[in-house]
Amino acid sequence: MQHLIGWLLLIASIAGHTEWWVVIVNRSHALRIRSTSLRKFRTLHDLAVLSYPVILLWLTGTGPKSLWRGGRFSEQSSFLQWLLIVTITGCIPLILGMVRWHWIRHPQFKHSNSTTRHDVLGQASTEEDRTAVRGPRRHVSQLWPWNEIFHLEVNTKAIRVNSSTGNGKTTRAPLRLAHISDLHFIGCPGLGYYQFLVNQITELQPDLILFTGDLIDEMELLPEAIDILRPLLSVAPCYFILGNHDWKYEHEQIRSKFAASGWRCVTGRSEILRVGEYQILLAGSEQPWIGPAPPVVRDAGCDLRVLLSHSPDQHLLAKRFGYDLMLSGHTHGGQVVLPLFGPIYSPSLFGVSYVSGLFRRGKLTMHVSRGVGAKDPMRWRCCPELTCLEVTCGN
Numbered sequence: 495m496q497h498l499i500g501w502l503l504l505i506a507s508i509a510g511h512t513e514w515w516v517v518i519v520n521r522s523h524a525l526r527i528r529s530t531s532l533r534k535f536r537t538l539h540d541l542a543v544l545s546y547p548v549i550l551l552w553l554t555g556t557g558p559k560s561l562w563r564g565g566r567f568s569e570q571s572s573f574l575q576w577l578l579i580v581t582i583t584g585c586i587p588l589i590l591g592m593v594r595w596h597w598i599r600h601p602q603f604k605h606s607n608s609t610t611r612h613d614v615l616g617q618a619s620t621e622e623d624r625t626a627v628r629g630p631r632r633h634v635s636q637l638w639p640w641n642e643i644f645h646l647e648v649n650t651k652a653i654r655v656n657s658s659t660g661n662g663k664t665t666r667a668p669l670r671l672a673h674i675s676d677l678h679f680i681g682c683p684g685l686g687y688y689q690f691l692v693n694q695i696t697e698l699q700p701d702l703i704l705f706t707g708d709l710i711d712e713m714e715l716l717p718e719a720i721d722i723l724r725p726l727l728s729v730a731p732c733y734f735i736l737g738n739h740d741w742k743y744e745h746e747q748i749r750s751k752f753a754a755s756g757w758r759c760v761t762g763r764s765e766i767l768r769v770g771e772y773q774i775l776l777a778g779s780e781q782p783w784i785g786p787a788p789p790v791v792r793d794a795g796c797d798l799r800v801l802l803s804h805s806p807d808q809h810l811l812a813k814r815f816g817y818d819l820m821l822s823g824h825t826h827g828g829q830v831v832l833p834l835f836g837p838i839y840s841p842s843l844f845g846v847s848y849v850s851g852l853f854r855r856g857k858l859t860m861h862v863s864r865g866v867g868a869k870d871p872m873r874w875r876c877c878p879e880l881t882c883l884e885v886t887c888g889n
Contacts, residue, residue, distance in 0.1 A: 500561035503578060504550060510584025511546050515539050516838055517587060523841030524807055526782045529742050553577070588835075591846060595836030602851030603827065606649035607884075611877060614683075614690050615644035629684025635872035636682070642873040644683055646866070648694050651852060652884045655798060655818045655859050666771045668884040669798070672700035672730070675823025676865025678739065679719040680711035683867065688722045691866060691880060696729050698882045701769045703730050705757070706823045707737025707780065707804035709748060711869050716748060720755045727756040731769075735761050735778035737804040737824060739869065745784055760802060762786035764794070772797045772887065779803040779811070792816025797887045805841075806848040806862045813858040819885065820860045825849045827864030831875040850879075 519539050523532060551562065553574050559565035567575065618624040627644060635641055652668065672695050677688065695703060703726050710716055726732055734757050740748050753759050760778035762785045767774055775796040777788040782805070791799045798819060801812045806822040827850035828837025840846040853860045864879040 497564040500564055504561055506585050507578050507581040508547050511581040512543050513584035513588040515543055520840055520845050521843055524843045592835055605852055607652045609649040612646045614646055614687050623686055626684050626686025629682040631681030633682060633871050640874055642877045643871040645877045647877040648880045650882045653859055654886045656888060668886045669772055670700040671883040671885060672698055672703045673821050673863055673881045673883055675706040675863040676708040676867060678708055678711050678867030678869055679715040680869060682871045694880055695726055700730050700882060703732045704802055704821055705734040706802050706821050707735050708739040711739055713743050720752055724755050732757045733760055733776055735780050735802045735804060738783045741783040764789050764791060775799045777801050779808050790815045807843045809855055809860050813856055823863045823865045826868055827876040829868060829873055829876055
């Protein structure tokens with residue numbers, strides 16, 4: 495029995511130590527820190543997580559009092575005792591996160607009124623088409639047989655927004671908002687995949703097309719990205735903001751060239767437009783990375799006040815400033831969703847709490863997209879996503 499207790503202490507220490515690193519990494523990637531520093535910190539994370547089991551076994555020793563040979567906790571050195579206590583406490587957020595995922599977050603992650611899933615690579619009819627979908631970039635993650643990076647889920651989510659400034663009409667048809675995020679043009683997927691995405695958006699026939707940041711990861715691909723998205727301008731009015739990956743490059747050049755194509759940028763400002771029977775206010779936030787805060791719109795007399803925010807962390811600000819609906823991305827749904835633990839990594843001050851899905855916070859409704867692309871082209875149980883939000887406004 496004492497052997498079992500010792501092994502459980504060691505396993506709990508390793509699990510808790512890993513969780514503390516995950517907590518720190520998730521929060522650090524939500525801050526205004528340059529990518530070069532984040533890469534160094536992520537390398538430190540990898541080394542710490544991989545080396546800790548070896549260090550822990552070395553600290554316990556091989557003598558008869560070592561934990562893995564049945565030694566008691568009280569027989570360990572004071573340093574090892576404190577190390578075990580600190581690391582094992584990491585199991586608390588780990589367990590709470592698992593419970594929250596299975597009982598609360600998973601239904602929000604999966605919620606949709608209709609869903610169609612496409613294997614874009616599998617649907618390509620010729621080798622030329624398959625090459626166009628794959629793109630020129632190769633990555634070790636493509637060897638994973640269950641990688642979903644070349645899939646696309648097209649879903650529809652019906653939501654009711656209780657706008658305090660709405661005119662009270664209940665007979666109006668729902669607004670159809672196509673929400674896309676995190677395209678990450680980097681060479682994988684290829685242009686054929688993004689052309690498929692554009693065709694799917696066109697078939698949705700939305701009233702507005704809204705993009706919430708992270709357009710590119712290779713500046714050389716900017717002209718191709720703009721050309722691919724240009725046909726959407728003839729489908730519906732198109733609005734955008736940029737994200738933290740765009741911040742790494744010449745983001746003002748990205749913004750100006752994208753806007754010159756006809757897409758309208760709403761970063762740090764608001765724009766009021768008429769769509770059918772609705773008067774809509776659109777605003778944008780690229781904070782904490784780029785640009786000013788969005789305007790306060792609490793007293794704007796519109797049917798719907800929408801904030802495009804790359805990070806879901808801005809939901810507290812959106813709620814305080816009087817927005818009814820906030821659309822975000824950035825988290826990629828975690829990219830990898832483990833069967834028992836759920837998503838682990840999410841670049842947010844709130845960890846995986848708002849990793850993907852629909853959320854209601856007081857009068858604010860928030861939709862967090864899993865996004866389309868990724869700098870590291872790895873998706874498992876977290877399919878890329880195109881969402882059509884059917885929004886009904888009322889009092």
